[in-house]
Amino acid sequence: MNVNEPTTACCVCCKEIPLDAAFTPEGAEYVEHFCGLECYQRFQTRAKAATEINAEPSACDSPPSG
DSSP: OOTTSOEEEOTTTOOEEEGGGOBOOBOSSOBOOBSSHHHHHHHHHHHHHHHHHHHSOOGGGSOOOO
C-alpha cells in the first residue's frame, strides 16, 4: 500500500484498506466499506440477527386481553 494512497477502514475489523480496493455495498443513506467478502458476510449476519431480535413482539405489542 502506497503512503500517499487514500485509505479507509473496514467497518467490521477496522483494517486499513486502499479506498480503490474496498468492497462497497451502497445503501440509500450510507456507504459501508469492507476489506473483503468475509467481513461483508460477518456484517450481514450481525445485521440479520439484530433485525430478527427487533422483529420479535414484546409484551407491549400484544393487544390487551379481556
